[in-house]
Amino acid sequence: MSLDAAMPRATAPAILPGSGGLRGALSDLFWRRPKLLLFLMLLPPVLWLGIVYIGSLFALLAQSFFSIDEFSGLINREFTLKTYGDLFQAANLDIIMRTVTMAALVTLASAIVAFPIAYYAARYARGRWKALFYLGVMLPLWSSYLVKIYAWKLILAKEGILTWLLAKLNLLWLLDAWLSLPIVGGNSLSVSFTGTFIVFVYVWLPFMILPVQAALERVPGNLVEASSDLGASPGQTFRNVLFPLALPGIVAGSIFTFSLTLGDYIIPQIIGTSRLFIGQAVYSQQGTAGNIPLAAAFTVVPIVIMGFYLWGAKRMGAFDAL
Amino acid sequence: MRSDRGQSAPLGLKIAAACGLLFLHLPILLIFVYAFTTEEKSFVWPPPGLTTQWFAVTWNRPDVWEALSLSIRVAAISTAIALVLGTLCAAAVSQTRFFGRETISLLVILPIALPGIITGIALRSAFALADIPFSFWTIVLGHATFCVVVVYNNAVARFRRTSGSMIEASMDLGADGFQTFRHIVLPNIATALLAGGMLAFALSFDEVIVTTFTAGQQQTVPIWMLEELIRPRQRPVTNVVAMVVVLVTLLPILFAYYLTRDGDQIAGSGK
Numbered sequence: 001m002s003l004d005a006a007m008p009r010a011t012a013p014a015i016l017p018g019s020g021g022l023r024g025a026l027s028d029l030f031w032r033r034p035k036l037l038l039f040l041m042l043l044p045p046v047l048w049l050g051i052v053y054i055g056s057l058f059a060l061l062a063q064s065f066f067s068i069d070e071f072s073g074l075i076n077r078e079f080t081l082k083t084y085g086d087l088f089q090a091a092n093l094d095i096i097m098r099t100v101t102m103a104a105l106v107t108l109a110s111a112i113v114a115f116p117i118a119y120y121a122a123r124y125a126r127g128r129w130k131a132l133f134y135l136g137v138m139l140p141l142w143s144s145y146l147v148k149i150y151a152w153k154l155i156l157a158k159e160g161i162l163t164w165l166l167a168k169l170n171l172l173w174l175l176d177a178w179l180s181l182p183i184v185g186g187n188s189l190s191v192s193f194t195g196t197f198i199v200f201v202y203v204w205l206p207f208m209i210l211p212v213q214a215a216l217e218r219v220p221g222n223l224v225e226a227s228s229d230l231g232a233s234p235g236q237t238f239r240n241v242l243f244p245l246a247l248p249g250i251v252a253g254s255i256f257t258f259s260l261t262l263g264d265y266i267i268p269q270i271i272g273t274s275r276l277f278i279g280q281a282v283y284s285q286q287g288t289a290g291n292i293p294l295a296a297a298f299t300v301v302p303i304v305i306m307g308f309y310l311w312g313a314k315r316m317g318a319f320d321a322l
Numbered sequence: 323m324r325s326d327r328g329q330s331a332p333l334g335l336k337i338a339a340a341c342g343l344l345f346l347h348l349p350i351l352l353i354f355v356y357a358f359t360t361e362e363k364s365f366v367w368p369p370p371g372l373t374t375q376w377f378a379v380t381w382n383r384p385d386v387w388e389a390l391s392l393s394i395r396v397a398a399i400s401t402a403i404a405l406v407l408g409t410l411c412a413a414a415v416s417q418t419r420f421f422g423r424e425t426i427s428l429l430v431i432l433p434i435a436l437p438g439i440i441t442g443i444a445l446r447s448a449f450a451l452a453d454i455p456f457s458f459w460t461i462v463l464g465h466a467t468f469c470v471v472v473v474y475n476n477a478v479a480r481f482r483r484t485s486g487s488m489i490e491a492s493m494d495l496g497a498d499g500f501q502t503f504r505h506i507v508l509p510n511i512a513t514a515l516l517a518g519g520m521l522a523f524a525l526s527f528d529e530v531i532v533t534t535f536t537a538g539q540q541q542t543v544p545i546w547m548l549e550e551l552i553r554p555r556q557r558p559v560t561n562v563v564a565m566v567v568v569l570v571t572l573l574p575i576l577f578a579y580y581l582t583r584d585g586d587q588i589a590g591s592g593k
Contacts, residue, residue: 023498023500024498026499026500027498027499027500028498030499031493031499034418037499038414038418038420041410041411041413041414042410042411042414042426044406044407044410045407045408045410045411045426045430045470046426046429048403048407048466048467048470049407049429049430049432049433049467049470050429052445052463052467053429053432053433053441053444053467054429055448056441056444056445056447056448057440057444059444059447059448059451060440060443060444060447060448063447113342113345114342116335116338116339116342117338117339117342117343119335119339120331120335120336120338120339121339123331124330124331124335131583133343134579135576135579136343136346136347137346138575138579139347139350139572139575139576140346140347140350142521142524142528142571142572142575143350143568143571143572144528144544144564144567144568144571145528145530145544146528146530146544146547146548146551146564146567147350147353147547147564147567147568148349148350149551150353150547150551150560150564151349151350151352151353151564152349153365153551154352154353154356154365154367155349155352157364157365159364159365159366159367160365160366160367161352161367161368163367164367164368202345202346202349205342205345205346206346234332255435259435259436259437260437262437263436263437263438263439263440263531264437264438264439264531265439265531266530266531266548269552270551270552279437279439282439282443283439283534286443286446286447292447292450295443296443296447299439299440299443299444302436302437302440303436303440306435306436
């Protein structure tokens with residue numbers, strides 16, 4: 001019937017003739033030996049990533065076991081743990097502690113800011129709004145990293161829009177009071193830890209929103225309703241139902257915010273104080289100081305921290321939320 | 323069936339979500355205003371006047387054009403390499419199960435999972451150990467490495483949705499492996515590859531951390547901007563370049579979203 005009607009129109013033969021020659025032989029070979037095809041498919045990417053990337057990582061790791069001769073400035077290519085010992089000097093420990101504290105605070109703040117956006121997008125936004133929310137997170141995520149930092153330089157500058165806004169609201173005293181605090185304050189927001197913190201949160205926020213939203217999408221709405229039917233207040237529902245179910249997503253997002261903050265050296269260099277973060281220490285050790293071994297040892301710190309972090313995250317089931 | 327459709331959100335949640343989105347977007351919009359300001363020396367707000375003269379000034383700056391040309395060439399070649407490697411890897415991982423499959427996906431994701439500075443300094447020290455001088459190709463080497471994952475993510479998501487029986491049917495009808503790839507597999511994954519390629523291009527175009535370690539004396543657009551941020555020479559030109567960069571990266575993202583919008587939301591799940 002419908003098949004008969006379709007038949008006359010089919011001009012090409014239904015079954016292609018086998019192609020001969022080398023191409024046919026190769027195709028037959030791959031069909032008979034799928035393992036060979038698999039091997040050939042994997043060979044280029046594995047070679048590239050294995051040699052270029054893993055090879056470089058090992059070269060870096062190897063150099064962290066070298067040491068620098070303090071007088072000649074030459075690199076001594078013999079195995080030693082001395083460079084790792086240097087990491088535990090007070091100044092270097094300070095850098096590590098400062099970076100880890102900043103990463104933890106940034107992660108916490110991103111989670112707090114991200115949650116309402118993710119929850120609204122997951123539970124209430126539908127149709128066009130859903131797409132709008134998705135793009136609303138994706139566009140800032142993919143916008144140029146440097147342009148985002150530059151935008152904040154404009155905002156936080158002493159003559160910039162934030163000061164202007166606070167002056168209009170008669171709140172300048174609040175800004176001045178905040179800037180006069182020790183540690184978090186400074187001459188203006190663009191040269192204080194507060195500024196660094198705000199920019200970190202801004203730049204990494206989308207990385208937190210996406211996994212939290214993914215986790216919340218999987219929470220059935222009737223769980224929340226059941227909780228309030230059973231008499232829980234919104235606060236209790238959040239604490240006992242929503243938060244535990246969103247936690248894997250938050251942990252997945254925190255992998256990004258934490259790791260990215262640990263390794264960044266451009267944000268604190270452009271917006272921040274002269275006190276160093278791990279990334280800046282690595283950069284200056286390998287650049288101006290020429291101390292590649294110490295720079296390499298410094299990079300091992302975030303790798304080790306992230307290793308433990310990922311191990312913990314995996315145990316919490318965070319990878320299912322990615 | 324979820325029972326919460328049509329229900330409206332509590333006011334507090336609406337306000338918090340709206341504030342969060344404003345926080346994400348207002349700073350970028352500000353760039354567009356500053357591109358037109360008449361002020362040259364400071365970031366004063368509100369702008370004392372508006373002008374379009376800086377567009378002409380920027381247009382006549384050879385250093386901006388050189389940076390732009392280098393960035394585009396690097397991004398194009400890195401994207402091409404990433405497309406080949408990412409597709410091969412995605413096809414292998416999604417079509418077959420083999421020992422070490424998890425390791426391969428980890429290997430692909432690692433260059434963006436570890437902080438960029440580690441990738442950067444690792445490459446730089448490897449170049450130093452192997453006595454490779456900095457060149458166009460050292461930049462490409464770094465960029466292609468972390469662009470693979472974007473293509474891979476998009477392609478894997480599409481392969482998962484493509485039914486294996488279509489490939490079997492094609493083979494049953496006498497097509498050989500190459501014909502099946504050309505007529506069945508490629509049309510199915512084409513838009514995912516296009517989307518992945520666009521994102522890889524945007525990622526490479528925007529990359530600065532790894533590039534500072536692999537570029538030597540050459541300037542890509544982000545390196546040029548970084549120079550301007552650390553040692554400002556002509557702020558209005560920087561403003562204009564910043565605005566252009568925003569526009570240039572937004573278009574591929576929107577297009578990639580349009581290509582993958584039904585189904586796989588994987589497009590940007592890892593940058």
